[in-house]
Amino acid sequence: MRLVLEKRAEHSRLMTVVSPLLAIGLSLIAGSIMFVMIGVNPAEAIYAFFIEPLTSTWSLEELVVKSAPLVLIAVGLSVCFLSNNWNIGAEGQFTMGAIFGSIIPVLFHGFTGPLALPAMIIMGALGGMFWASIPAFLKTRFGTNEILTSLMLVYIAQYILDYLVRGPWRDPDGFNFPESRLYEADHTMWMLGDGRMHFGAIFALVAVIAVWFMLTKTIKGFEIKVMGQTPRAGQFAGFSRKGIVWFSFLISGAFAGIAGIVEVSGTIGQLTPVISPGYGFTAIIVAFLGRLNPIGILFAGLLLGLSYIGGEAAQVTLGMTDKTTSVFQGMLLFFVLACDTLILYKVRLVKPQPTAGGAHERV
Amino acid sequence: MRKLSKIAAAVSLAMGVAAGPALAEDPLKVGFLYVGPVSDFGYSYQHDQARQYLEKEFGDKIETTYIENVTEPADAERAIERLARSGHELIFTTSFGFMNPTLKVAKRFPDVKFEHATGYKRAKNVSTYSARFYEARYVMGQIAASESKTGVAGYVAAFPIPEVVRGMNSFMLGAQSVNPDFKIKIIWANSWYDPGREADAAKALIDQGADVIVQHTDSPAPLQIAQERGVLTFGQASDMIKFAPEAQASALVNDWKSYYKNRVEAVMNDTWESSDTWGGFKAEMVRMAPYANVSEETIKLANETVAKLEAGEFHPFTGPVMKQDGSEWLKEGETADDGTLLGMNFYVKGFTDSLPN
Numbered sequence: 001m002r003l004v005l006e007k008r009a010e011h012s013r014l015m016t017v018v019s020p021l022l023a024i025g026l027s028l029i030a031g032s033i034m035f036v037m038i039g040v041n042p043a044e045a046i047y048a049f050f051i052e053p054l055t056s057t058w059s060l061e062e063l064v065v066k067s068a069p070l071v072l073i074a075v076g077l078s079v080c081f082l083s084n085n086w087n088i089g090a091e092g093q094f095t096m097g098a099i100f101g102s103i104i105p106v107l108f109h110g111f112t113g114p115l116a117l118p119a120m121i122i123m124g125a126l127g128g129m130f131w132a133s134i135p136a137f138l139k140t141r142f143g144t145n146e147i148l149t150s151l152m153l154v155y156i157a158q159y160i161l162d163y164l165v166r167g168p169w170r171d172p173d174g175f176n177f178p179e180s181r182l183y184e185a186d187h188t189m190w191m192l193g194d195g196r197m198h199f200g201a202i203f204a205l206v207a208v209i210a211v212w213f214m215l216t217k218t219i220k221g222f223e224i225k226v227m228g229q230t231p232r233a234g235q236f237a238g239f240s241r242k243g244i245v246w247f248s249f250l251i252s253g254a255f256a257g258i259a260g261i262v263e264v265s266g267t268i269g270q271l272t273p274v275i276s277p278g279y280g281f282t283a284i285i286v287a288f289l290g291r292l293n294p295i296g297i298l299f300a301g302l303l304l305g306l307s308y309i310g311g312e313a314a315q316v317t318l319g320m321t322d323k324t325t326s327v328f329q330g331m332l333l334f335f336v337l338a339c340d341t342l343i344l345y346k347v348r349l350v351k352p353q354p355t356a357g358g359a360h361e362r363v
Numbered sequence: 364m365r366k367l368s369k370i371a372a373a374v375s376l377a378m379g380v381a382a383g384p385a386l387a388e389d390p391l392k393v394g395f396l397y398v399g400p401v402s403d404f405g406y407s408y409q410h411d412q413a414r415q416y417l418e419k420e421f422g423d424k425i426e427t428t429y430i431e432n433v434t435e436p437a438d439a440e441r442a443i444e445r446l447a448r449s450g451h452e453l454i455f456t457t458s459f460g461f462m463n464p465t466l467k468v469a470k471r472f473p474d475v476k477f478e479h480a481t482g483y484k485r486a487k488n489v490s491t492y493s494a495r496f497y498e499a500r501y502v503m504g505q506i507a508a509s510e511s512k513t514g515v516a517g518y519v520a521a522f523p524i525p526e527v528v529r530g531m532n533s534f535m536l537g538a539q540s541v542n543p544d545f546k547i548k549i550i551w552a553n554s555w556y557d558p559g560r561e562a563d564a565a566k567a568l569i570d571q572g573a574d575v576i577v578q579h580t581d582s583p584a585p586l587q588i589a590q591e592r593g594v595l596t597f598g599q600a601s602d603m604i605k606f607a608p609e610a611q612a613s614a615l616v617n618d619w620k621s622y623y624k625n626r627v628e629a630v631m632n633d634t635w636e637s638s639d640t641w642g643g644f645k646a647e648m649v650r651m652a653p654y655a656n657v658s659e660e661t662i663k664l665a666n667e668t669v670a671k672l673e674a675g676e677f678h679p680f681t682g683p684v685m686k687q688d689g690s691e692w693l694k695e696g697e698t699a700d701d702g703t704l705l706g707m708n709f710y711v712k713g714f715t716d717s718l719p720n
Contacts, residue, residue, distance in 0.1 A: 058448065062441050162553070166522065175483055175706045176525050177459065196440070267437040269467075272460060277435045312442060315430050316449055322400060322432045 076255030089150030091280025097257025100127025128257015189266030495643030504537025517568025
């Protein structure tokens with residue numbers, strides 16, 4: 001007897017609902033086994049991971065702070081991935097957005113007032129778009145593989161940031177330490193609530209709604225999906241192949257750029273050599289975890305954010321190491337993506353035939 | 364009236380009974396934030412060694428917690444606040460990048476005491492501390508110059524920040540005290556922890572004629588290369604002899620135990636005050652790992668220098684010292700002031716490269 005995966009004719013609607021629940025159940029079981037093995041009470045561990053972070057306003061706000069950039073970047077990426085453009089370089093566009101947006105607080109810190117912050121956000125969006133336009137140009141003009149170019153540009157952006165904070169943009173009063181000056185109050189993101197939650201969360205929400213509307217209600221959304229699935233058919237319908245490359249790269253670049261400047265001006269308050277724990281790369285996972293659907297991405301971003309915040313809580317309350325919490329995060333992602341297979345495939349038990357065919361199959 | 368005082372007595376007695384043992388048993392919660400994993404066998408590992416030492420030393424009077432591998436300021440601020448919120452009264456943030464996050468959280472928790480390593484910003488409840496690692500680098504320079512046949516050391520360095528430049532200059536002055544023509548070749552790894560790149564740098568330096576490898580990066584990779592190629596080397600932050608049993612001459616060991624113990628005691632005795640500590644051999648914050656793979660004479664020389672440093676009789680930056688361009692920096696007998704050392708952005712005479720800017 002053996003198990004066979006058989007492609008379904010259509011998506012299973014039942015499995016669309018069941019698969020995430022199944023995934024969570026399986027991660028809880030596998031996680032519990034691991035927790036028992038290292039001598040931690042699994043109930044306590046799971047409580048620390050998933051429940052405790054939701055019990056105080058402070059950690060709820062922190063959850064929003066952590067998830068907002070993931071959601072904002074992932075929503076932009078979903079447009080790329082749906083249209084079959086593989087923008088892997090959101091991390092670089094995020095960094096460039098942070099750099100462009102920081103031109104005002106670092107070089108023109110005398111420019112304050114109510115217009116300063118909106119100008120920074122626009123500059124951030126332009127920075128991200130500029131960086132995303134390079135792989136778009138190379139793809140449309142020379143047919144270069146955008147996976148490689150967008151990924152390589154991440155490292156270039158990070159080196160530019162590194163150069164700036166260690167060189168020309170270094171805080172003049174900072175004893176040569178690699179950090180920019182701290183931003184003025186007028187260059188710091190508008191705050192929501194009394195903790196660290198800031199306006200970046202609103203950008204993420206607006207992006208979710210806007211892209212959802214575009215994908216489901218507009219002709220542009222139809223164009224994106226058609227060009228992603230059957231570009232030839234799309235071209236017969238009069239859609240431009242180059243146009244969609246540019247559109248998807250620019251929109252995801254803009255979102256990543258805004259996420260970058262919002263993170264720097266809202267959460268960090270200055271430029272430092274490292275400004276992201278890999279938001280641009282994690283957002284790729286978030287985009288697929290949310291099945292490239294903006295609403296799904298919102299929940300996926302919150303789930304991933306929760307696993308980080310919860311992992312840290314578990315380190316403090318249970319004295320777990322950082323490695324255990326990363327393994328548990330990995331399990332969660334693995335099961336979610338693995339269970340999604342059930343939406344497209346069904347599992348069938350095949351009985352061996354009594355004829356020689358059974359033996360033959362082994363060869 | 365009498366009844367009232369009786370009640371008061373009873374109440375205070377009851378409270379005394381309830382509060383007394385609770386106070387005695389309530390451990391002081393001390394939190395630590397590390398930039399690397401505790402298993403890096405270097406910088407964060409040494410901080411964690413000191414944390415474990417505190418647990419041993421204070422027993423159940425203390426409870427410690429750590430959060431490791433926090434690399435980014437936004438995450439650091441949340442992690443520090445988490446420690447402050449969960450009842451930690453003393454929090455050590457052990458990396459330079461945690462400076463502004465520490466200050467932000469300290470403002471929101473005025474009753475919690477913070478200790479930030481290697482920074483320069485303080486507050487009423489934020490102290491800073493660091494160690495004069497450059498003292499050990501002077502000793503390493505002397506060892507290198509005594510043992511080297513080619514007269515060239517290869518230096519794997521992280522970033523051209525004052526901390527690293529200061530260490531290089533001190534190493535150079537130590538080497539020049541033995542061999543005035545000693546040369547240093549430098550490769551910037553542009554990372555604190557990148558075993559692959561550090562190893563490549565060490566290989567390239569050996570190929571260019573260096574027969575001593577020094578590092579100011581955190582991984583043991585350069586030591587492993589030195590072991591493989593049979594050249595002398597030094598451990599960084601902790602004794603790394605097991606990575607290079609036939610190559611490590613000694614190691615610059617960061618020792619935070621006595622400082623951490625003092626600070627915990629200060630909190631327990633309610634004598635904690637915001638301060639700035641920058642201690643070296645004398646304060647027991649820096650020490651040399653046991654010498655190996657070098658001659659008796661070299662060990663004698665190193666021991667002499669260490670003894671002077673421990674007694675506070677010797678400063679590695681003592682004039683006459685000239686800057687790289689030949690201009691005078693320190694006059695005969697003059698020692699460098701801490702301000703210049705903290706912001707050091709120039710080489711002393713003898714370096715052939717120019718300092719990247």
